[in-house]
Amino acid sequence: MIGTASARNHAFVQAMGAEPVAYGEGLAERVRALAPGGVSAVADFVGGQLEATLAVLAPGGRNVSVADPSVARHGGHWIWVRPDGAKLAELAAVVDRGALTVEVAETFPLDATDRAFTASRTGHVRGKLVIVP
Ligand SMILES: NC(=O)c1ccc[n+]([C@@H]2O[C@H](COP(=O)([O-])OP(=O)(O)OC[C@H]3O[C@@H](n4cnc5c(N)ncnc54)[C@H](OP(=O)(O)O)[C@@H]3O)[C@@H](O)[C@H]2O)c1
Structure with a gap:
């Protein structure tokens, strides 16, 4: 597992069990250095990563993006999260089991939603970012 982040978050990425690399210029080369045969899957949570994605995917590899619909024209999947109480309850149960942790950066009262934004x-x-009613 390889994860992109800025330098201040590399230890955080490492603690989750991934190999951190810096994003930006030269990203594909850095990933290729870690995985010379290419990676089997790319998950893009930022957008604008199509070129780097195609440069690092191994033949037959899969890619998905939450932020770039154009991946669908290049063999990838664009996905959009929809509100679903039942699925959220399943996730809450996984959190309760301790199998999933959620990093909370900051909590805001409802009347400070502008600061959260x-x-x-x-x-x-x-x-x-959590908004508490
Ligand atoms: N499809 C959906 O259902 C869905 C749902 C939620 C969000 N989104 C979309 O997903 C995107 C991300 O939103 P977000 O609110 O989760 O996150 P965000 O606040 O925009 O980004 C957070 C993370 O992205 C990293 N990052 C920033 N620029 C990057 C780059 N050029 N390459 C790689 N990593 C970079 C940052 O790392 P550092 O701090 O270490 O720089 C940070 O950890 C937005 O476009 C949003 O609209 C889609």
Whole structure:
């Protein structure tokens, strides 16, 4: 498992069991150095990564993006999360079992939603912003 992040988050990525690499210029080369035969799957949570994705995927590899619909024209899947109470309950049970942890970056009261939005717009939040009613 290889995970992209800025340097300040590399130890965090490593603690989750992945090999951290910096994103930006030269990303595909850095991934190729770690996986010379290519990687079997790419999950893009940022967008604008199609070129790097295709450069690192092994033949027959799979790719998915939550932020770039154009991947669908290049053999990938674009997915969109939909509100689903039943699925959320399943996830909550997995959290209760301790098999899934959720990093909470910051918690806001409802009347400070504007501050949560501003934090989100930085593009560098590590984990979830929680709004408490
Ligand atoms: N399809 C869906 O259902 C769905 C759901 C939620 C969000 N989204 C979309 O997903 C995207 C991400 O949203 P988000 O709120 O989860 O995260 P975000 O706050 O935009 O990004 C958070 C993470 O992305 C890393 N990052 C920033 N620029 C990067 C780059 N160029 N390459 C690789 N990593 C980079 C940051 O790492 P560092 O802090 O270490 O730089 C940070 O950990 C948005 O476009 C959003 O609209 C889609």
